[in-house]
Amino acid sequence: MTTVNGGSYMHVTSRLSSQFSSNEDDVLDVSSATNSIHEAISQESWYQQTLSVVVVGASGDLAKKKTYPSLLKLFEENLLPADGIIYGYARSRKSHEEFRRHLLPHLKKTGTNEIIVKDFLSKCYYHSGKTYGDKSAYADMIGDGLVPFEESTKNTVSNRLFYLAVPPDVFGESGVVIKTHGMSTTGWTRVVIEKPFGQDLESCDALLQTLSENFEEHHLYRIDHYLGKEIVQNMLMFRFSNSFWEPIWNSDTIESVVITFKEPFGTDGRGGYFDKYGIIRDILQNHLLQVATLFAMEPPKNEDADAIRDAKVEVLKSMEILSLQDCLLGQYDGYSDDPTITNKDTNCPTYAAIRCKINNPRWKGVPFILQAGKAMDEKVCDIQVRFKPAKSFPSMRRSSKNFLENAPAEMVMRLQPDPCISLNLNIKSPGFSTMPTRGNMVMRYEDMPNLSNPDAYTRLLLDVIRGKQGSFVRDDELRFSWQIFTPLLHAIDDTKVRPLPYRFGSSGPANREAWMAETTKSVLPLQASL
Ligand code: BG6
Numbered sequence: 211m212t213t214v215n216g217g218s219y220m221h222v223t224s225r226l227s228s229q230f231s232s233n234e235d236d237v238l239d240v241s242s243a244t245n246s247i248h249e250a251i252s253q254e255s256w257y258q259q260t261l262s263v264v265v266v267g268a269s270g271d272l273a274k275k276k277t278y279p280s281l282l283k284l285f286e287e288n289l290l291p292a293d294g295i296i297y298g299y300a301r302s303r304k305s306h307e308e309f310r311r312h313l314l315p316h317l318k319k320t321g322t323n324e325i326i327v328k329d330f331l332s333k334c335y336y337h338s339g340k341t342y343g344d345k346s347a348y349a350d351m352i353g354d355g356l357v358p359f360e361e362s363t364k365n366t367v368s369n370r371l372f373y374l375a376v377p378p379d380v381f382g383e384s385g386v387v388i389k390t391h392g393m394s395t396t397g398w399t400r401v402v403i404e405k406p407f408g409q410d411l412e413s414c415d416a417l418l419q420t421l422s423e424n425f426e427e428h429h430l431y432r433i434d435h436y437l438g439k440e441i442v443q444n445m446l447m448f449r450f451s452n453s454f455w456e457p458i459w460n461s462d463t464i465e466s467v468v469i470t471f472k473e474p475f476g477t478d479g480r481g482g483y484f485d486k487y488g489i490i491r492d493i494l495q496n497h498l499l500q501v502a503t504l505f506a507m508e509p510p511k512n513e514d515a516d517a518i519r520d521a522k523v524e525v526l527k528s529m530e531i532l533s534l535q536d537c538l539l540g541q542y543d544g545y546s547d548d549p550t551i552t553n554k555d556t557n558c559p560t561y562a563a564i565r566c567k568i569n570n571p572r573w574k575g576v577p578f579i580l581q582a583g584k585a586m587d588e589k590v591c592d593i594q595v596r597f598k599p600a601k602s603f604p605s606m607r608r609s610s611k612n613f614l615e616n617a618p619a620e621m622v623m624r625l626q627p628d629p630c631i632s633l634n635l636n637i638k639s640p641g642f643s644t645m646p647t648r649g650n651m652v653m654r655y656e657d658m659p660n661l662s663n664p665d666a667y668t669r670l671l672l673d674v675i676r677g678k679q680g681s682f683v684r685d686d687e688l689r690f691s692w693q694i695f696t697p698l699l700h701a702i703d704d705t706k707v708r709p710l711p712y713r714f715g716s717s718g719p720a721n722r723e724a725w726m727a728e729t730t731k732s733v734l735p736l737q738a739s740l
Contacts, residue, residue, distance in 0.1 A: 248287075248288065256676070257291050259397055260360050260363045260368040261293070261295075261369050262368060262370045263294070264297045266342060266376055267300055268309070268375070269298070269301075269304070277373055278334075280671045281671065282327065283665065284671060285330045285333075286323075289675075297351060300338060301338060301340065301342075304336050309335075309336035313334065342387075343386060343387045345390070352391055369394055369397035369400075372400070378408070386424060400675075403421075403432050407432060410692060410695075410699055411689065414688055422685075430682075434500050434682075435667055437504075438681060439629075441623050441624065441625045446518070458597075461575050462598075464598070465598045466576060466578075466579065466730040467594070468578075469505075469579070470582070471498060471591045473589055476542060476548070484558070484584075485551045488559050488562075489561060490564070490702075493582040495692070497582075498582060502525075503525045503526060507522050507524065516679075519684045519687055523686055523690060527690060529566055531693065532698040534698060534701045537565070541561070541710070542584065542711070542713070543711055559709045560584045560709070561712060561718050562581065563581035564698075579726065579729060585712075585714045586716065587717050591624070591625040591626050592622050592625060593623040595622075600618075600636075617636070619635050620633075628656060629654075629663075632653070637649035670682070
């Protein structure tokens with residue numbers, strides 16, 4: 211039995227107050243924009259109500275590395291209601307104190323002031339159960355923990371957020387028990403779930419079915435943390451609030467779009483998981499595809515969550531189903547030495563480049579390449595947009611033998627490590643020369659004053675609490691994305707096609723550049739240099 215004393219989230223820094231008086235429209239001044247989020251939130255009803263958060267799978271990696279640090283950040287920034295409690299639920303037996311000690315090192319890593327961390331931890335409790343669907347354990351946690359706390363606050367409305375930081379095979383049992391024991395009777399109940407959302411279309415459908423038996427779509431928040439990254443969150447504003455983009459954001463002007471993810475480390479002890487999924491399911495079918503749909507979508511009818519997701523779904527509907535011919539696969543040398551990988555003859559790709567075709571009037575003929583790799587030469591994720599070469603300008607024709615002088619304009623939107631947007635353009639060489647040279651215009655986020663750049667999980671968790679579903683993956687989006695990828699994934703699984711080897715720490719399989727050139731129909735290597 212666990213009992214919790216009533217308490218509040220009140221901590222050492224002052225709560226929101228009239229000091230935040232800036233105008234929400236003032237988007238140029240970053241500090242004002244940060245303050246205006248406080249202003250907006252303080253007007254929202256949930257902020258004055260009680261919030262109970264339950265982190266299911268609380269002792270796992272995701273919870274300690276992402277979920278709790280993000281909750282801490284929101285707490286530190288006064289972005290959680292004053293009356294709140296956070297319960298961790300998992301299978302291992304621990305006291306509240308032991309659990310707090312387990313979280314402490316991970317929270318310290320965030321650099322948050324120790325007093326705030328201590329204050330935050332005093333709101334954190336723990337309960338264990340035999341399974342993730344253990345009815346009596348949930349009943350105890352809710353009856354003896356959440357309910358007395360909620361009743362001890364002065365609020366009449368208590369909202370509940372369940373964060374499922376557990377593998378998908380237990381979503382079902384957790385969902386059932388949340389439905390029977392966990393739903394708030396006075397406020398909203400929201401359930402956050404993490405990928406993998408299946409392994410193919412069939413398993414995705416099974417998962418969607420299990421969840422829909424217990425919840426409606428408005429209860430469910432499927433997290434893809436790439437949707438919480440600054441550059442991705444900026445995509446709609448960038449595209450649609452600058453009028454000059456729309457006339458050129460199409461196949462008339464854009465030659466190719468390459469979205470790249472690279473990591474300099476391998477499976478890092480996650481080989482058991484990774485070998486079942488591979489790089490396509492781990493990164494391409496979700497993170498990079500999400501980025502691509504936001505890049506490619508038509509202007510949404512309005513800014514509502516469903517209008518945005520409707521527009522993304524339209525892109526997915528126009529994408530051709532992928533096959534083996536559309537991709538280049540690689541596996542880094544020594545991949546199967548990972549002791550957690552049992553199949554030493556595994557053909558699991560750790561690198562993949564895929565050519566996607568979007569057959570709609572805006573994008574017909576423009577290759578969208580999504581490429582991702584582990585154990586590569588750097589950590590980077592960016593979108594490279596290559597514009598078509600100018601045909602009519604005499605100097606460009608005269609210098610056509612030289613790459614540097616004839617390079618078409620490019621734009622790079624870098625998600626990480628240092629978010630920025632860069633335009634590489636042709637300019638006249640300064641001085642007497644009339645020949646073209648390259649000029650670079652860069653907008654770096656790190657140069658912006660008073661920049662607040664919260665982690666993707668922190669932003670998305672706040673969206674969940676605010677009830678904003680626009681940056682979460684809707685059920686139909688998920689189905690379409692699996693529809694596009696499933697035949698390719700089955701072909702890799704069934705035909706035992708061998709990925710090409712590449713050296714740990716390299717830029718991928720040897721013929722990567724040739725494949726890229728052939729696929730983008732360009733003899734010029736993409737140059738992402740900023
Ligand atoms: C996860 C993948 O979704 O994203 C990991 O499962 C990957 O394999 C991680 O390392 C990358 O996230 P980020 O935010 O570090 O780019």
